[in-house]
Amino acid sequence: MTTPMLTKNQSLVFDILTRAEAPLSAYTILDKLRDQGFRAPLQVYRALDKLLEYGVVHRLESINSFVACAHPHEDCHSHGLVAFAICESCGQVMEFHDHEVDHRLMDWLKSQKFKAEKSTIEIRGHCANCTA
Amino acid sequence: MTTPMLTKNQSLVFDILTRAEAPLSAYTILDKLRDQGFRAPLQVYRALDKLLEYGVVHRLESINSFVACAHPHEDCHSHGLVAFAICESCGQVMEFHDHEVDHRLMDWLKSQKFKAEKSTIEIRGHCANCTA
DNA sequence: ATCAATTGCGTTATGCTATAACGTGTGCGA
DNA sequence: TCGCACACGTTATAGCATAACGCAATTGAT
Structure with a gap:
């Protein structure tokens, strides 16, 4: 799958994950993006859904967290x-x-x-x- | 690890899981055990913790559910x-x-x-x- | 140009999953 | 018999995720 242009929210979430040293929960991401205007969990979850779909982010089921793909160049x-x-x-x-x-x-x-x-x-x- | 005698609550939870056709969530187990006197999630989670420790139950992280081990005789x-x-x-x-x-x-x-x-x-x- | 369909977005409310913190009772060994 | 460990019950709360509504922008076919 080829990754389309990210929307503003998707970019914000992806940047946070890319810069993070460790996986982040959706609510942690929300907190980090409050200054950028995020107010509700759905804003995060919707962005995450797309990023997961594009394969640039992984969900870690066992810790309810998300992490940027470590091998973004490959599919x-x-x-x-x-x-x-x-x-x-x-x-x-x-x-x-x-x-x-x-x-x-x-x-x-x-x-x-x-x-x-x-x-x-x-x-x-x-x-x-x-x-x- | 050898499995000690199960307590009443542990047995109730284990029996439900053993008879279930599919994995059950903790809250589903709770609902099924209300007639047996269960009232709160902790009663289920505490039993599950022990059953997991004994290795007779598995937690399925990706669907937040629990299932009886399919190979109870082996460890x-x-x-x-x-x-x-x-x-x-x-x-x-x-x-x-x-x-x-x-x-x-x-x-x-x-x-x-x-x-x-x-x-x-x-x-x-x-x-x-x-x-x- | 216009209408319809799609997509992203924001908000409120709600539901599901899991644990904290408190207290009770029971059994058992020192 | 004292103290400890453990299971249990209850209330409250924390943490994770989605339903349902409506609005705005984009696209694309007619």
């Missing part, structure tokens, strides 16, 4: 599965694509005649820096 | 990763363990010196029955 959808390692100390996220894991899961799904549409692979733990 | 923790295929039509869930995927992810995490603690692999789509 995340073509990667198939995307995995995330989420540090519970510092909050930082590593994004990871692996075709082996991808194929293995897809083969199993195929054997079950299951049509996959969206996937979530999230590992929570502690990153190298925080495992002092 | 889910020793399986390493557990994957779920969740049908968005009928709600049914297939549970799946694969050492290949497991090792591959763990190797990558190890190379990043990331200490994994909890993992989530959830694929949403449509099952064979619902892909008419």
Whole structure:
């Protein structure tokens, strides 16, 4: 999918996520954008929906947060599965694509005649820096 | 981990989940247990916390729901990763363990010196029955 | 040019998910 | 019998997400 021109709200949300050191919740984004005129959660969620659709933002289901795609130049959808390692100390996220894991899961799904549409692979733990 | 005797509330919640055809949200469980005296969400969440700890129940992060472990005789923790295929039509869930995927992810995490603690692999789509 | 359809936007209200904080009772070992 | 751990019950609150309404701007076909 090619990413169309972002609207004002979409750009504001995307910029916040791009500059963030860690994933942000929708309400945290809302708070950071109050000075820019944001007043309601829906303004954030609507922008996020589009950014997710364009593949430039990921939703981290296990922590109800959102993060800018770490590989914006490639097309995340073509990667198939995307995995995330989420540090519970510092909050930082590593994004990871692996075709082996991808194929293995897809083969199993195929054997079950299951049509996959969206996937979530999230590992929570502690990153190298925080495992002092 | 060996599963201790369940308390009354834990048993009630576990039985509901065991009999359910699909994952249930905490509030759905609450509603189903009102006749048994449940009145507040915490009664459900506290039971769920223990059942999760014992490994007899899984939390599906992507749909905020809970499901009884499909392989109660084995120890889910020793399986390493557990994957779920969740049908968005009928709600049914297939549970799946694969050492290949497991090792591959763990190797990558190890190379990043990331200490994994909890993992989530959830694929949403449509099952064979619902892909008419 | 005009009308209809689409899309984004703003607002209010609401619903769903999860936990904090308090107190009670029970069982059990020191 | 004292103290501790644990399960439980209740009220209140925090955090996450969407429904439903209406308005404005854009586009594109007639």
